[in-house]
Amino acid sequence: MIKQEIINQIKKKQSFLCVGLDTDLTKIPAHLLKEKDPIFEFNKQIIDATYDLCVAYKPNTAFYEVYGSKGWEALQKTLDYIPKEHFTIADAKRGDIGNTSTMYAKAFFETLNFDAITVAPYMGEDSVTPFLKFKDKWVILLALTSNKGADDFQFFEGDKEKLFEKVLQQSKKWGDDENLMYVVGATRPEMLQEIRKIVPDNFLLVPGVGAQGGSLADVCKFGMNKNVGLLVNSSRGIIYAGNDKNFAKKSRIETQKIQEEMHILLNNYFIHN
Amino acid sequence: MIKQEIINQIKKKQSFLCVGLDTDLTKIPAHLLKEKDPIFEFNKQIIDATYDLCVAYKPNTAFYEVYGSKGWEALQKTLDYIPKEHFTIADAKRGDIGNTSTMYAKAFFETLNFDAITVAPYMGEDSVTPFLKFKDKWVILLALTSNKGADDFQFFEGDKEKLFEKVLQQSKKWGDDENLMYVVGATRPEMLQEIRKIVPDNFLLVPGVGAQGGSLADVCKFGMNKNVGLLVNSSRGIIYAGNDKNFAKKSRIETQKIQEEMHILLNNYFIHN
Numbered sequence: 001m002i003k004q005e006i007i008n009q010i011k012k013k014q015s016f017l018c019v020g021l022d023t024d025l026t027k028i029p030a031h032l033l034k035e036k037d038p039i040f041e042f043n044k045q046i047i048d049a050t051y052d053l054c055v056a057y058k059p060n061t062a063f064y065e066v067y068g069s070k071g072w073e074a075l076q077k078t079l080d081y082i083p084k085e086h087f088t089i090a091d092a093k094r095g096d097i098g099n100t101s102t103m104y105a106k107a108f109f110e111t112l113n114f115d116a117i118t119v120a121p122y123m124g125e126d127s128v129t130p131f132l133k134f135k136d137k138w139v140i141l142l143a144l145t146s147n148k149g150a151d152d153f154q155f156f157e158g159d160k161e162k163l164f165e166k167v168l169q170q171s172k173k174w175g176d177d178e179n180l181m182y183v184v185g186a187t188r189p190e191m192l193q194e195i196r197k198i199v200p201d202n203f204l205l206v207p208g209v210g211a212q213g214g215s216l217a218d219v220c221k222f223g224m225n226k227n228v229g230l231l232v233n234s235s236r237g238i239i240y241a242g243n244d245k246n247f248a249k250k251s252r253i254e255t256q257k258i259q260e261e262m263h264i265l266l267n268n269y270f271i272h273n
Numbered sequence: 274m275i276k277q278e279i280i281n282q283i284k285k286k287q288s289f290l291c292v293g294l295d296t297d298l299t300k301i302p303a304h305l306l307k308e309k310d311p312i313f314e315f316n317k318q319i320i321d322a323t324y325d326l327c328v329a330y331k332p333n334t335a336f337y338e339v340y341g342s343k344g345w346e347a348l349q350k351t352l353d354y355i356p357k358e359h360f361t362i363a364d365a366k367r368g369d370i371g372n373t374s375t376m377y378a379k380a381f382f383e384t385l386n387f388d389a390i391t392v393a394p395y396m397g398e399d400s401v402t403p404f405l406k407f408k409d410k411w412v413i414l415l416a417l418t419s420n421k422g423a424d425d426f427q428f429f430e431g432d433k434e435k436l437f438e439k440v441l442q443q444s445k446k447w448g449d450d451e452n453l454m455y456v457v458g459a460t461r462p463e464m465l466q467e468i469r470k471i472v473p474d475n476f477l478l479v480p481g482v483g484a485q486g487g488s489l490a491d492v493c494k495f496g497m498n499k500n501v502g503l504l505v506n507s508s509r510g511i512i513y514a515g516n517d518k519n520f521a522k523k524s525r526i527e528t529q530k531i532q533e534e535m536h537i538l539l540n541n542y543f544i545h546n
Contacts, residue, residue, distance in 0.1 A: 062373045066380040067384065069346045072345045073342045093368060093396075096364075103335035107335065128422075147399050148399050149396050149398040149401075154395070163426065163436065166429055
């Protein structure tokens with residue numbers, strides 16, 4: 001998928017929401033456990049209930065791998081079920097030496113046909129660039145994550161900059177805003193201003209709104225650019241909004257609340273800027 | 274598996290070799306492609322040809338994920354086939370926020386029953402410690418990798434130390450030499466001396482000998498400790514030693530060469546130290 005298609009979809013739906021499919025058998029409604037493929041059945045109903053309100057879906061691979069080859073099948077079926085207009089992100093946090101990263105890229109871009117994959121930067125250029133060689137596919141590189149452990153290394157201070165700033169600066173040489181996005185957690189919205197100075201045009205994937213406590217208004221205030229430039233993710237807040245036969249209806253209600261807030265924020269931003 | 278079992282096996286076999294199972298359908302002998310599960314058939318013959326000469330096997334998950342659920346099945350069968358005395362490493366380079374890392378830990382330690390998994394440190398403490406909560410299981414944390422891209426961030430210089438040194442220092446608080454090993458590439462053996470000052474007792478998993486150009490003698494000179502403390506990996510040099518019906522025999526010959534060199538190095542080291 002190319003950047004303009006993402007922007008068009010945001011404008012059409014007045015939403016820059018990404019729904020995270022962290023589907024956990026211990027958390028989904030009990031009646032689904034009787035289904036042949038409970039994970040897929042749950043995802044299917046969540047997708048049916050939310051697709052017109054969001055622009056992206058982000059399955060988290062850990063939640064599928066935990067069920068071995070059956071989980072991998074559920075992931076494949078989920079991906080096939082997501083409407084073509086949606087941007088699909090494998091939240092996989094991969095990254096390895098060149099020939100291995102190429103294999104991961106094939107796994108997620110060809111075998112599974114995702115549009116994007118999250119990649120960890122620790123191993124540097126030759127661990128990231130193999131993913132960038134696939135046409136109309138995206139790397140979403142970890143820059144500043146939403147968890148507490150982000151403090152351990154991402155803020156490690158060099159002469160001129162912090163590690164996450166170095167990651168942003170260095171990776172700009174490997175790709176551009178047509179194939180490279182960054183993960184920036186909503187739990188540190190004040191950092192978005194600094195980040196926008198380094199990567200003004202790239203889309204940012206922002207986790208941490210909702211269950212992790214980040215504010216959507218702050219994320220927009222500090223992170224939005226002229227093409228919106230944000231994909232804000234919510235996982236648990238949406239998919240586990242209910243836990244009975246009406247779970248999909250409840251997840252739609254939660255999704256709608258976020259979409260309406262996004263609609264207002266989009267209008268405010270594009271009127272006042 | 275506990276540390277003493279690894280040490281016992283090294284002494285018994287006079288080998289600290291880990292065989293990397295980066296099994297690629299485009300590289301295995303053509304006659305195997307007729308088999309129902311060519312990846313497993315290849316791995317089975319490699320294991321049969323090498324098991325008495327090595328102490329660990331390390332399947333690289335990318336090479337299985339690329340074939341989707343079928344690849345995951347081949348990985349499961351491979352793991353079930355590896356003799357129980359061998360230390361098994363999922364070279365997966367995972368790491369995510371806490372609840373997700375817990376799912377990855379379950380995927381690799383429970384669903385697949387690996388002894389160890391490689392983990393990327395970028396997201397810090399709460400992305401690593403969930404793996405450390407599993408009894409007799411191991412985290413092998415990326416410290417200094419063998420690829421060129423290691424220069425991009427791992428040598429990022431702070432006030433007192435480089436990033437990879439910070440990773441070693443910080444992670445020592447999260448685990449100990451009974452559940453935490455480190456990846457240190459053989460392509461930078463001179464760094465092993467410095468690394469041993471920080472983590473004298475932890476085992477190091479050392480890739481990069483062979484195809485990537487590292488020297489086994491140098492790795493031992495700078496990295497060995499009183500319990501050997503090294504697992505040296507070779508993947509392509511062993512598993513692709515041959516490409517015809519005799520491929521397993523040829524991989525045994527290559528494995529034997531390394532084991533014999535290791536036997537000599539072990540004797541030299543423990544006589545002179």
